[in-house]
Amino acid sequence: MKHCKFYSRLLSLLLFSSSILAVQATPWDDLSGEQLEQQLVDKFAEGKYSPKGADNCLTCHRKNETVMALFSGVHGNIASSDSPMAGLQCEACHGPQGQHNRGGKEPMIAFGADSKLSAPTQNTVCQGCHNDPEQMAWHTSTHNLEEIACADCHTIHAATDPTLDKLSVNDTCTSCHTQEKADMNKRSSHPMKWDQMTCIDCHAPHGSMSESALVKPTVNDTCYSCHAEKRGPFLWEHAPVTESCVSCHNPHGSVNDNLLDNRAPQLCQQCHAADGHASRVVPEPGMDAFGGGKSCLNCHSQIHGSNHPAGSLLQR
Ligand code: HEC
Ligand code: HEC
Ligand code: HEC
Ligand code: HEC
Ligand code: HEC
Ligand code: HEC
Ligand code: HEC
Numbered sequence: 001m002k003h004c005k006f007y008s009r010l011l012s013l014l015l016f017s018s019s020i021l022a023v024q025a026t027p028w029d030d031l032s033g034e035q036l037e038q039q040l041v042d043k044f045a046e047g048k049y050s051p052k053g054a055d056n057c058l059t060c061h062r063k064n065e066t067v068m069a070l071f072s073g074v075h076g077n078i079a080s081s082d083s084p085m086a087g088l089q090c091e092a093c094h095g096p097q098g099q100h101n102r103g104g105k106e107p108m109i110a111f112g113a114d115s116k117l118s119a120p121t122q123n124t125v126c127q128g129c130h131n132d133p134e135q136m137a138w139h140t141s142t143h144n145l146e147e148i149a150c151a152d153c154h155t156i157h158a159a160t161d162p163t164l165d166k167l168s169v170n171d172t173c174t175s176c177h178t179q180e181k182a183d184m185n186k187r188s189s190h191p192m193k194w195d196q197m198t199c200i201d202c203h204a205p206h207g208s209m210s211e212s213a214l215v216k217p218t219v220n221d222t223c224y225s226c227h228a229e230k231r232g233p234f235l236w237e238h239a240p241v242t243e244s245c246v247s248c249h250n251p252h253g254s255v256n257d258n259l260l261d262n263r264a265p266q267l268c269q270q271c272h273a274a275d276g277h278a279s280r281v282v283p284e285p286g287m288d289a290f291g292g293g294k295s296c297l298n299c300h301s302q303i304h305g306s307n308h309p310a311g312s313l314l315q316r
């Protein structure tokens with residue numbers, strides 16, 4: 001039975017995290033997050049579940065549209081044997097009712113941005129049921145370490161969770177990631193502002209084994225999944241390209257063409273001598289060697305690598 005394992009885990013987490021605190025006799029509203037966790041420990045230990053389940057909760061909460069929206073989503077599906085509705089119902093997530101039905105003063109486990117409970121405590125509830133191997137990367141993920149709650153991204157009381165919708169997931173992410181929001185609206189960007197592409201085309205939202213939680217093991221593998229022609233192999237490679245595409249590109253967006261961090265010649269001169277070799281190079285007649293906005297690329301046009309036998313200087 002899933003639930004038993006889940007409650008023993010939650011209980012041990014709560015006991016562990018609050019064993020240093022004394023029992024409080026302050027009114028509920030004045031409790032700090034830590035004190036509240038202590039109270040919920042006591043409540044869990046008592047295990048006073050409502051004998052009538054959701055029916056009981058709804059005597060007071062059914063006028064709240066948010067609450068009722070649960071029944072349009074998967075967690076309120078009364079037909080499924082895996083659903084919370086087949087078990088402890090509302091209390092599967094919000095914990096045992098205890099004295100809460102006496103006017104709603106005794107706290108329940110609450111979720112999301114306004115919750116007084118720490119993210120790890122909130123998340124333990126979800127992970128009680130959602131603990132398949134695919135979730136393992138979560139534990140070492142930056143989001144977990146930064147104490148982001150599952151409910152910061154996911155909405156439970158809704159017919160469809162906006163985070164699971166390709167057309168609104170970018171909004172979820174950019175609600176916190178304002179730098180990337182600014183970048184994706186710049187002149188050159190991946191088509192994210194129209195939701196044709198999403199953050200999770202490149203990032204695994206629950207974490208991954210790679211840096212920056214990418215969907216593939218490396219930056220380049222991530223890029224190759226759509227830009228296969230850049231993979232090569234090339235007869236003449238350009239070292240920074242095989243090393244990492246982000247040595248020149250900002251994947252989120254840029255004020256320069258082609259998502260470039262910098263324009264040529266500065267882009268190139270980060271690595272190649274600043275004086276270049278303009279004086280030694282004899283341009284073709286009538287050619288403005290560094291003009292047309294292309295600068296070095298006027299001659300070194302095969303910047304990602306060349307397959308021409310005489311292309312060692314990436315010029316053909
Ligand atoms: C006798 C009425 C009553 C009953 C029964 C009741 N509640 Fe409440 N509940 C309240 C009141 C009042 C509040 C505080 C005002 C509000 O947020 O709506 C509240 C608040 C909550 C909150 C928000 C807590 C917070 O800190 O934001 C949750 C979650 C909750 N109840 C869940 C439940 C669940 C689950 C049940 C059934 C096990 C239940 N309630 C039964 C009256 C009740
Ligand atoms: C699968 C876990 C889960 C179940 C089951 C669940 N809730 Fe919730 N509840 C949440 C989360 C998460 C939130 C935060 C808002 C959201 O994600 O929709 C929440 C928010 C609430 C709130 C605060 C709503 C507000 O206006 O801000 C109340 C009250 C509540 N739930 C009551 C209930 C009742 C009553 C039931 C049973 C009918 C229930 N919940 C079942 C997870 C759950
Ligand atoms: C009592 C078990 C249980 C708990 C607790 C629970 N879930 Fe679920 N959840 C399910 C079931 C069952 C499904 C539907 C089947 C599936 O996709 O695994 C589901 C599906 C989901 C989905 C996919 C929804 C979709 O529309 O496909 C998300 C996201 C999710 N849960 C998040 C959460 C979060 C966040 C929490 C904690 C606030 C939570 N769950 C708590 C049982 C649970
Ligand atoms: C940073 C935002 C974010 C956080 C935090 C987050 N999720 Fe998700 N989750 C997503 C996105 C985005 C998807 C859709 C993934 C896809 O479509 O490939 C998803 C999908 C899911 C699904 C359904 C698909 C699946 O993988 O089975 C479940 C269940 C789920 N999340 C549970 C959780 C739980 C449990 C937590 C907390 C431990 C959590 N999520 C934390 C963003 C998040
Ligand atoms: C509630 C706020 C919040 C939401 C929502 C959120 N993030 Fe984050 N995310 C953070 C914080 C905080 C960090 C750590 C600081 C940083 O790198 O900005 C982070 C870090 C990251 C990182 C860097 C990971 C690493 O290992 O270096 C990526 C990638 C990321 N988030 C992607 C996403 C995506 C994709 C979504 C939407 C599915 C999302 N985030 C939603 C808060 C959030
Ligand atoms: C085309 C692929 C791609 C898309 C789409 C994408 N990212 Fe990234 N993101 C990356 C790569 C690659 C890195 C690593 C950059 C580096 O190492 O310099 C990264 C890094 C990050 C980081 C860590 C930044 C840091 O300074 O450590 C965050 C946060 C992030 N992305 C959030 C997002 C968000 C939010 C979205 C959606 C608006 C998004 N990304 C869309 C490829 C992408
Ligand atoms: C999910 C597919 C996908 C992934 C992964 C992806 N791209 Fe793209 N990329 C696109 C699409 C779609 C376009 C837009 C093509 C168009 O507008 O013609 C694009 C365009 C570009 C452009 C040209 C932008 C412009 O302003 O014209 C560059 C540069 C680029 N991507 C670099 C990268 C890099 C670097 C990575 C890895 C960090 C990457 N891409 C990963 C799909 C992807």
Ligand code: HEC
Pocket residue numbers: 220223224227230231238240241242244245246247248249258260297301303304
């Ligand atoms: C040394 C810097 C540099 C590196 C590293 C680099 N690029 Fe580029 N990339 C450029 C320049 C410069 C342009 C503009 C080319 C032009 O204007 O002719 C460009 C243009 C692009 C374009 C759009 C035009 C086209 O050729 O399709 C894509 C897509 C692209 N790069 C993907 C990648 C990928 C994927 C990687 C990693 C495998 C990568 N780039 C690594 C410098 C670089």
Ligand code: HEC
Pocket residue numbers: 238239240247248264267268269270271272296297300303312313314
């Ligand atoms: C991140 C550093 C970096 C950037 C940025 C960069 N390069 Fe390179 N480039 C290298 C390295 C390293 C080599 C290999 C040098 C070697 O093998 O001696 C190389 C090789 C070359 C070569 C072949 C020359 C040779 O001796 O093999 C040319 C031509 C070249 N780069 C042009 C450019 C141009 C044009 C730009 C700008 C669009 C550029 N590079 C941007 C690092 C960079």
Ligand code: HEC
Pocket residue numbers: 265268269272276277280281282283284289290295296297298299300313
């Ligand atoms: C008018 C065409 C032209 C332009 C513009 C040009 N190059 Fe070259 N480049 C050449 C030729 C031809 C060679 C080989 C002859 C030589 O070594 O002088 C070369 C050689 C190189 C080499 C190989 C090492 C070396 O110094 O001989 C590098 C690196 C390089 N260029 C980088 C650049 C960078 C960076 C820029 C922009 C600041 C640039 N080039 C602009 C034509 C050009």
